[in-house]
Amino acid sequence: MSKAVRYNEFGGVEVLRIEEVDRPAPGAGQVLVRVKAAGINPGEAALRRGAMMDIFPSTFPSGQGSDLAGVVAEVGAGVERFSVGDKVIGFSEQRSSHAELVLVDVDNLTPKPENVPWEVAGSLYIAGVTAWGAVHSVQLEKGETVVIAGAAGGVGSFAVQLARRAGATVIGLASAHNDQWLRSHGAIPVAYGDGVADRLAAAAPDGIDAFIDAHGDGYVELALALGVSTERIDTLIDFAAAAKHGVKTEPGADGRRGAEVLAELAALIADGHLEVPIANVYPLSQVREAYTELERRRTHGKIVLKP
Template identity: 75%
Template sequence: MSRAVRYDEFGGIDVLRVDEVERPVPGDGQVLVRVKAAGINPSEAAIRTGAVSNIFPSTFPSGQGSDLAGIIEEVGAGVSGFAPGDEVIGFNQHRAAQAELALVEAGDLTRKPEKLSWEVAGSLYVVGVTAWGAVHAVQPAEGETVVISGAAGGVGSLAVQLARRTGATVIGLASEGNHQWLKSHGVIPVAYGDGVADRIRAAAPGGVHAFVDTHGGGYVELALALGVPADRIDTIADYAAAAKYGVKTDGGAEAGPGAGILAELAGLIADGQLELPIAGAYPLAQVREAYTELERRHTHGKIVLRP
């Protein structure tokens, strides 16, 4: 037996529980991973409430989570390149990563660099591939200016760094408590809230060329008001605005083979060229507390479960 996060119906944080479940058995092409860390994401909360059930239907009891890092316990038939004892990072396609043991397709795994902490490794897939896809969608270039909302959050904190690596000037919208971190990464911090458009114009006298919205709530309209062309605006949070104005919604799926991007990002972090801040780590039994913190939407970086 092992423990795993489960819920039996759509609802709030109170539907989450940790159950004893049968030990998973790897099938063809699968690997059984003993999970050392599993990241949590706003998208999982949306799935749990049923708000996106037309896109992500659920069967009950449902597991939760896709990000994970851990140690291989068993490999199924047809698996090559991995063996028990290997330290790996990857993603679970069946929303079952928040568990002590998780089945993962071998093609969705890559080796964990030795210098990468378990917390960072287990939190990297969703935010990393999403940030990569969103920045790639707006194609910032040297000499241009790109604005990123939610710049200190899980996706935003990686997106600002990836955008800086293109040579573009990056303006990050965040609360003042996160401005020093943004400055230390070469990002121009701007406080969100009333008057934000004027503050952006003051910080970007040459205009804004691209905009990545990781937060939602009016930033697509702000980008358009700043004169950014629709094809250089990407939102991962405001799909209604995207449909209305014809802006992009590229994120994880558009990044291409996830394991390849994951390996690239993990290597950059291990080499000290990128940073993924960790806001907090919780034991599996405190999954409700972890999502309570997440849903306040004011964390700097990622929240992670440690089964």
């Protein structure tokens, strides 16, 4: 037996519980991973509330989570790339990573570099791959200016650094207490709130070329009002605005597999070229507390569960 997060109905954090489940057995092409760390993400909270059931239907009891890092505990038939004891980074497509043991398709795993901490490796997939895709989606070129809304959050902190690596001038929309972090990573901080359009115009006197919205709440309309063309706007959260205005929501990963992007991001972290801020780490038993903090939307960086 092993422990896993489960819920039987849509709702708030109160529906989450820890259950004893049978030890998963890997089938052909699968790897059983003993999880060392698993990140949590806003999309998982939306799924749990039923807000995305038309796009991502749920069945009950439901597990939760995509991001994970851990140690290979068992391999299924035909798996040759990994052996028992290997340290790996990966993702589950079955909403199951918030658990002690998780079955993962072998193609969804990549080796974990030794100098990448577990909590960083385990929170890399959703935020890192999404940010990587968004930066590619808006087609940044050296010398261009991009605004990133939600610049200090899980996705935004990745996007800021990746956009800077692409040679862009980055304006980071975030709460004022994140100014120091944004400046230290080469971004121009601009605070949310009344007058934000004027502050953005002042920060970019030559205009804004692209806009990545990792926050929602009217930023697609703001980008359009600032003269950004629809093909250079990517929203990761405001799908209604995207449908209304025709801006991008696709990740822009150029057909690359998630594990390939994971490997690239992990290598950047291992070489000191990419930082993953960790806001907090909770034991699996405190999954409700972890999501309570996440859903306040005030954290800088990633929140991680450790079984």
